Each structure stands twice: as C-alpha cells, then as structure tokens.
Amino acid sequence: MSIRFKAENPAGEALRAWLERLDKNHGDRASIRRCRDAGAVAFQPAFVRFFISDLRPLFGPQAGAMRLAGIFGLASHLDGNKPCVLGTGDSMARQMASSRPGQSGGPRISELRFRRLLQYERDDLYRPMLRIIRALHGEANVYDLADAVYYWGDNVRKRWAFDYFPYSENR
Secondary structure, X not given: OOOXXXXXXXXXXXXXXXXXXXXXXXXXHHHHHOOOOHHHHHOOHHHHHHHHHHHHHHHOHHHOHHHHHHHHHHHOOOOOOOHHHHOOOOOHHHHHHOOOOOOOOOOOOOHHHHHHHHHOOHXXXXXXXXXXXXXXXXXXXXXXXXXXXXXXXXXXXXXXXXXHHHHOOOO
C-alpha cells in the first residue's frame, strides 16, 4: 500500500487531525517542538499515542515510525491557521522559490540554501527542514512536506528542483 498525504485520503486526514489536536494541546505541541530530531519525537507520549491509535491501524506495521515521527515533528512547527498550510496550494518547493508576501525580489529561500537542502540524506533532513519551515514563518504546505519527508530521495529532489528553479530567478 502506498502512503500519500493528500487532503482527501486517510493519511492526509490523520495529518490534519494531528494538527488540530496540537492546536488544542499546547503542552504536547511545546514538547514536540523542543525535539531536536525525529528520534526524539518518536519517544514523545503524544506521538506514541497517536501512532498506536491512528497511524498503525491505518498503515499497518510497515508505516515507518521514524519517518512519520519526522513528519509530525516538523508539522508541529506549522501554523495551522494559515490557508496555505492545509490548502491544496503550491508545493513546498514553489513556496520556497516565491517572493516574500508583500515584497518583490528574490526567493524566500536562497538558491544556495535550497541546493544544500537537496544534498541531505533522509536521516539528516530534520534540522535543515526545520530551518526552512522557520524561514517560511510556518507557512508550508503540510501535505507536500509530509510526502517529501516520507519519500525523500532522488524522485523528490527532482520534483522539488523542477518546482523551485523556474520560479526562483532574480526578478
């Protein structure tokens, strides 16, 4: 079974439900936000409860707990009140390439920083991705973020490159 995080499927619904729960429980959100990597997120009681009750029945034993912990840890830094977070808008790479809202000029994430991001392996992706989310002020497409982190590899890198570079040219 292929896991895809889209608004209209069970994985996307679980992700949205997770963000709604975190909005209501500031203590869980704070403890997850303090985690330095996906491994630390995996040992948070809030994630373990959610994984056992909602994710494992949905995806079975092949769910990839560490990948999901990374996704949900990063998602805890998103602003769920922004329409672009839960919307079906631009991919995260295109969001990185866009100008800052209300400003003209270069991309929100520089080309150099984007190229460095593409060089990371999955196990080292959490911290650089967290810095990207912070630079985007918590306004990243959560479904694209989840798919990218879960399937991080050459195919995702290529897709992101094709989404970023055409829109990042100096304006």
